[in-house]
Amino acid sequence: MIDLVATFIYFFAVIDPIGSVPVFIAVTPGYDARGKRRIALMAVGISALILIFFVLVGEIILTAMQIPLPAFQISGGIVLFLFALSMIFGESKPEEETRLAADHTETAIFPLAVPSIAGPGAMLAAVLMTENARFGLWEQLQTVGVMLSVLLVVLVLLLAASGIHKIIGNAGASVISRVMGMVLAAVATTTTLDGLRGYFGF
Template identity: 30%
Template sequence: MSLLFATWIKFFFLFAPFFVLSMFLALTRGETTKSRRQVANKAIIAAAAISVVLIFFGGSLFAVLGITLDSFRIGSGILLFMSALSLVKDGTRNHATGMPNEQREDISVVPLAVPTIIGPATIGTILVYGADFQGWDLLIGLMGLFLALLSLGIILYSGSLIEKLLGPTGLNILSKITGLVLSAMAAQIFMGGVMGFLTPLVQG
């Protein structure tokens, strides 16, 4: 149960829910409640499908490309830290800057699911977690992932109410707090990769 809770929390912050909410509100401005919920449903389903593919085929991808898990930990840790830094600094993710001004017929998959929910840093981190999950941990990891996406969906469903309660300033503060948590996760992933490289050298 503790592993499920920890995995859920990690994925919840990884998806930067309050930043996603800010983007969702901007992209669906003027839409009806029914239309907003349809967009939220499609975005969550698309994000879930992409995440499951990444978790199951991450190890195979490493093998095909000849990339070690520790190398990917270092790279994804750096990307995640850059994403966290952008949230703390100005409340945006680098890959999503300017998206609210784009006009699209269906924004649920692009740009909401990708790259707002599932961006480069998120992809790298999910690949690392997927490679780490073994046996029953994989099932628990998937459950944690789905719980995080369900939580994100609830937040998007309640978007209008949350916006009224917190206002733009409140949402921005929550995005910055999310960035701080992500920076700690990034440091842990990065150091895990570094230690993976150093341990054989020290023992040798």
């Protein structure tokens, strides 16, 4: 029997449902309410599939390819940092919003599902919290249940993001996007440094 509360807090920290809201607002200014709901549902659904995939075969793949977990953490941090830079320095262009509005799937996958919701930290957590050598099948199923409950929290917050956007407007969303970009850059740097520390053992 796993510690359900501790596991929930751990996944809540690495998935960061609250932090996904500004990202969602920042990348969906050109969508109507229906489009935003569809993107939210798709993003959370895709994230769930990705994380369950890592639960099932993540450890096997990394071991088979002889990729240490810290190396995976480093690469994930770099990708997250590049996305953070695009949030900080990116410009809102009408033609880009029109293109995004025509492709809900693209926006739902990147940057919402990956790396905002199912980011490198969440993927690592999915692998580490279900290690076959440490946890039995029942404990792994419990962990998956807790992980999905955190994703449900993400979905609720994203569905409420439209109401938040009505209050703060596009200008507020732009400000939040850049502020969150700085936060994400710091998180990405920390993730990369943790990976380097784990890889080189210092």
